[in-house]
Amino acid sequence: MAKTNPGRFFEDYSVGDVIAHAVPRTVSGGERALYHALYPARHALYSSDEFARACGLKASPIDDLAAFHVVFGKTVPDVSLNALANLGYAEGRWLRPVWPGDTLCSTSEVIGLKQNSNGKSGVVWVRTRGENQHGETVMEYVRWVMVRKRDAAAAAPEPVIPDLKPALAATDLVVPEGLDFSGYDFALAGEAHRWGDYQPGEMIDHVDGVTVEEAEHMMATRLWQNTAKVHFDATLREDGRRLIYGGHVISMARALSFNGLANAQMIVGLNAGAHANPCYSGDTIRAWTEVLERAETPAPGVGALRLRLVATKGGEPFTLRGEDGKYLPHVLLDLDYWALIPM
Numbered sequence: 001m002a003k004t005n006p007g008r009f010f011e012d013y014s015v016g017d018v019i020a021h022a023v024p025r026t027v028s029g030g031e032r033a034l035y036h037a038l039y040p041a042r043h044a045l046y047s048s049d050e051f052a053r054a055c056g057l058k059a060s061p062i063d064d065l066a067a068f069h070v071v072f073g074k075t076v077p078d079v080s081l082n083a084l085a086n087l088g089y090a091e092g093r094w095l096r097p098v099w100p101g102d103t104l105c106s107t108s109e110v111i112g113l114k115q116n117s118n119g120k121s122g123v124v125w126v127r128t129r130g131e132n133q134h135g136e137t138v139m140e141y142v143r144w145v146m147v148r149k150r151d152a153a154a155a156a157p158e159p160v161i162p163d164l165k166p167a168l169a170a171t172d173l174v175v176p177e178g179l180d181f182s183g184y185d186f187a188l189a190g191e192a193h194r195w196g197d198y199q200p201g202e203m204i205d206h207v208d209g210v211t212v213e214e215a216e217h218m219m220a221t222r223l224w225q226n227t228a229k230v231h232f233d234a235t236l237r238e239d240g241r242r243l244i245y246g247g248h249v250i251s252m253a254r255a256l257s258f259n260g261l262a263n264a265q266m267i268v269g270l271n272a273g274a275h276a277n278p279c280y281s282g283d284t285i286r287a288w289t290e291v292l293e294r295a296e297t298p299a300p301g302v303g304a305l306r307l308r309l310v311a312t313k314g315g316e317p318f319t320l321r322g323e324d325g326k327y328l329p330h331v332l333l334d335l336d337y338w339a340l341i342p343m
Contacts, residue, residue: 005077005081006081006082007077007078007081007082007229008078008079008081008082008147009082009147009148009149009150010113010115010121010122010124010147010148010149010150011149011150011151011154011157012150013110013113013124013147014110014113014157015110015111015112015113015157015160016109016110017109017110018107018108018109018110019075019078019079019107019108019109019110019126020105020107021074021075021077021078021105021106021107021108022074022077023074024103024104024105025070025074025103025104025105025225026101026102026103026104027062027066027067027070027098027100027101027102027103027104028100028101029100031062031066031070031100032046032060032062032063032066032100034219034223035063035065035066035251036063038216038219038220038223038248038251039251039252039254039255040208040210040255040256040258041063041251041254041255041258042190042255042258042262043063043258043262043264043265044188044189044190044262044265045057045060045061045265045266046060046061046062046063046064046265047060048060048188051185051188051189054183054184054185055179055180055181055183055184055265056178056179056180057097057176057178057179058099058178059099059100061097061098061099061176062097062098062099062100062102064094064266064267064268065247065250065251065254065267066098066251067094067098067104067130067138067139068092068094068139068141068247069220069223069224069226069247069251070098070104070130070224071104071106071128071130071138071139072106072128072224072226072247073224073225073226074104074105074106074130074225075106075108075126075128076225076226076227076228077227078108079108079124079126079145080145080147080228081227081228081229082147082148082229083145083146083147083148083228083230084121084146084147084148084230085145085146085275086143086145086228086246086275087123087143087144087145087146087274087275088143088144088272088273088274089141089142089143089270089272089273090141090142090143090164090165090270090271090272090273091127091140091141091142091164091165091168091270091271092139092140092141092142092269092270092271092337093139093140093141093168093172093173093174093268093269093270094138094139094174094266094267094268094269095136095137095138095139095140095174096132096136096137096138096139096174096176097138097176098132098138102132102133102138103132103133104130104131104132104138105130105131106128106129106130106131107128107129107131108126108127108128108129109126109127110124110125110126111125111126111127111142111160111162112124112125112144112160112161112162113125113157113159113160114159114160114161115149115156115157115159116146119149119152119153119156120148120149120152121146121147121148121149122146122147122149122156122157123144123145123146123147124144124145124147125142125143125144125161125162126142126143126144126145127140127141127142128140128141128142128143141270142162142164165271166271166272167271167272167306167336168269168270168271168338170293170295170296170297170304170338172269173268173269173295173297173304173338174268175268175297175298175299175302175340176266179266179299179302179340180299180300180301180302181299181300181301181302181340181341181342181343182300182301183301184263184301184342186263186342189262189263189265190258190262191260191262191263193260193261193262193263194263194303194341194342194343195294195303195305195341195342195343196303196343198291198294198305198341199291199294200291200292200293200294201290201291202290202291203288203289203290203291203317203318204257204260204261204288204289204290204291205260205288205317205318206256206257206258206259206260206261206286206287206288206289207259207260208256208259208286209256209284209285209286210252210255210256210284210285211282211283211284211285212244212248212252212279212280212281212282212283212284212285213281213282214242214281216248217231217242217244217245217248217281220245220247220248220251221245221248224247226245226247228245230242230243231243231244231245241280241281242280242281243278243279243280244278244279244280244281244283246275246279246333248279249275249279249285249311249332249333250273250311250333250335252285252287252311253285253287253309253310253311253332253333253335254267254309256285256286256287256311257287257289257309260289261289261307261339263341263342264305264307264339264340264341265339265340265341265342266339266340267337267338267339268304268338268339268340269306269337269338270335270336270337270338271306271336271337271338272334272335272336273333273334273335273336273337274327274333274334274335275332275333276327276331276332276333276334277313277327277329277330277331277332278332279313279332283313283332284313284314285311285312285313285332286311286312286313286314286317287309287310287311287312288309288310288312288317288318289307289308289309289310290307290308290310290318291305291306291307292306292307292308292336293305293306294306296343297340301342301343302340302341302342302343303340303341303342303343304338304339304340304341305338305339305341306336306337306338307336307337307338307339308334308335308336309333309334309335309336309337310331310333310334310335311331311332311333311335312330312331312332313330313332314330315328315329315330315331319331320334
């Protein structure tokens with residue numbers, strides 16, 4: 001009897017399956033230090049306990065995307081170990097801050113399946129929830145993944161494609177309890193721009209770039225236990241190159257967006273996301289943002305911005321798709337999210 005786990009293939013999933021993912025993980029201040037070592041992350045709320053306390057929180061939480069990576073990484077051995085590509089995200093919500101000392105675990109429900117026309121792979125949709133040690137859901141999201149079939153001759157399941165929201169409404173967002181930006185210190189945060197300074201349709205070039213290196217990518221995949229084979233084993237791709245983990249691109253682009261969006265402190269909603277083209281070691285990531293929407297929240301001094309964050313590896317800023325409607329070759333990431341910002 002085999003003792004090792006070859007990972008699930010497309011025919012191993014059924015709609016309604018609930019998967020409890022191993023292994024629980026306790027996060028600490030070391031998580032933040034490693035996250036900030038990997039990315040030029042400087043948002044004040046995630047950098048300073050004193051700044052966070054002045055904003056009504058008990059301390060500085062673990063970075064929103066670091067928490068996402070921990071929850072996501074748990075799912076990889078059961079969802080995307082044999083993935084060809086992680087295709088997209090929807091309906092993501094951060095429901096509670098994650099604090100140093102919290103223990104996180106993840107569960108996923110299979111909510112959709114569709115075999116590809118080539119018969120060699122299929123798309124699997126899952127809704128994942130991350131919980132803390134108290135059984136409280138700290139975040140949830142939907143993602144869909146293209147997964148290899150073990151046997152191309154295996155019968156295709158009846159297609160089930162979930163009906164997902166194109167975007168979260170502002171009323172779907174959860175503001176952390178106690179958050180109060182009415183006394184916000186713009187000087188310490190690094191920029192003077194507030195909610196009312198951003199207009200829908202505005203485009204922001206974040207100017208800076210970071211060249212991705214193989215070593216930091218491997219540190220990120222190991223840190224968050226994203227053991228997808230295409231990130232670890234170069235022999236599994238015809239071109240012999242390891243794909244850079246998509247979460248690495250997301251965090252790098254978010255960190256770069258500090259220049260122009262330093263006060264977009266907390267990500268609380270993930271509306272949509274696509275890893276448009278592969279990223280490899282040696283690529284230089286740049287980023288730009290389009291402001292899509294503004295909304296007020298019930299919390300004192302707290303507004304919300306819906307933002308489209310685009311990561312590229314060259315090309316002109318603010319270019320996204322060609323005349324055929326497909327992403328241009330230099331586009332790496334197209335991410336639609338909600339962030340909290342002082343009014």
